[in-house]
Amino acid sequence: GAGVSQSPSNKVTEKGKDVELRCDPISGHTALYWYRQSLGQGLEFLIYFQGNSAPDKSGLPSDRFSAERTGGSVSTLTIQRTQQEDSAVYLCASSFGVARREEKLFFGSGTQLSVL
Amino acid sequence: AQSVTQPDIHITVSEGASLELRCNYSYGATPYLFWYVQSPGQGLQLLLKYFSGDTLVQGIKGFEAEFKRSQSSFNLRKPSVHWSDAAEYFCAGNQGGKLIFGQGTELSVKP
Numbered sequence: 001g002a003g004v005s006q007s008p009s010n011k012v013t014e015k016g017k018d019v020e021l022r023c024d025p026i027s028g029h030t031a032l033y034w035y036r037q038s039l040g041q042g043l044e045f046l047i048y049f050q051g052n053s054a055p056d057k058s059g060l061p062s063d064r065f066s067a068e069r070t071g072g073s074v075s076t077l078t079i080q081r082t083q084q085e086d087s088a089v090y091l092c093a094s095s096f097g098v099a100r101r102e103e104k105l106f107f108g109s110g111t112q113l114s115v116l
Numbered sequence: 117a118q119s120v121t122q123p124d125i126h127i128t129v130s131e132g133a134s135l136e137l138r139c140n141y142s143y144g145a146t147p148y149l150f151w152y153v154q155s156p157g158q159g160l161q162l163l164l165k166y167f168s169g170d171t172l173v174q175g176i177k178g179f180e181a182e183f184k185r186s187q188s189s190f191n192l193r194k195p196s197v198h199w200s201d202a203a204e205y206f207c208a209g210n211q212g213g214k215l216i217f218g219q220g221t222e223l224s225v226k227p
Contacts, residue, residue: 033214042122042219043160043206056214091160093215104150105215107160 002026004108006092012114013082021077021111025094032075033095033105034067038088046090049075050097082115089113120149120190120209122218129197130226137192137221139181139207148210149190151181152217155203163205166190177201199225 005024013019025032034046045059049069060066064082069075079086089112093105120141129135141147151163164175171183181192190207202225207218 035217043208043217045214045216048214093160104162104165105160109159 004092004094004106006090006108006111008111009109010112010114012116014116015084016081018078018080019082019113021079021090021092021113023075023077023092023094023108025073025075025092026106027073028096029094029106030072030097031095031103032069033093034075034077035091035093036088037091037110041088043091046077079113082113084115087113087115119216120207120218122205122207122221124221125219126222126224128224128226131199132196135192135194135197135201135223137205137207137223139190139192139218140188141190141207141209142188143209146185149181149183150208150210150215151175151179151190151192152206152208153177153203154206154220158203160206163192197223197225199227201225 007022030051032049036044036046047067048056064080067077089110091107091110093107095103095105120139123138148167150165152160153163154160163179164173164181166173166183174180179194181190183190202223204220204222206220208215
């Protein structure tokens with residue numbers, strides 16, 4: 001597609017349920033990022049995939065959070081046993097990758113997650 | 117740890133006035149630095165970037181930023197603000213291949 005696509009755009013779930021958020025990066029982009037933006041907060045880095053390298057998971061806030069990237073393209077962010085503090089906008093971004101560090105990121109519109 | 121910080125959470129300027137948004141970085145080597153803007157209901161958009169060369173970089177929408185090593189700063193400027201510039205602005209730095217963002221500065225523009 002023309003841009004980074006995220007689905008769903010909105011997700012309402014009950015506390016304790018698991019959720020999956022999907023990201024389709026721009027075709028040809030080898031780097032993929034997940035960020036979280038909470039109300040009044042900045043952009044919090046979660047995880048970074050670059051090609052076939054092991055992902056950088058240093059930003060994941062707890063072991064309830066995990067992410068996969070299948071075939072070097074689509075990525076799924078999974079949050080298990082959701083808590084109210086997980087409510088936020090989850091943003092995905094992609095780029096041509098670390099080989100060109102000045103490369104800009106292209107962001108999706110985000111998934112608004114609300115945990116009741 | 118390597119990071120970028122934005123000291124101002126919220127700034128209000130009058131339309132037509134000049135603007136400067138502050139960003140400080142802490143990196144050992146010359147960092148790659150970026151400014152992004154997030155307008156209401158819009159996704160994040162790159163305004164400009166610095167990675168080498170001229171320390172004054174020009175971006176879109178009339179914005180510019182100056183890299184000052186002596187002050188560890190990369191402040192964003194615009195000579196005359198328009199009402200449509202009201203948005204949240206994020207400074208970011210490249211750390212180990214991943215982009216780390218500051219906390220953001222919300223800009224309000226009054227008539």
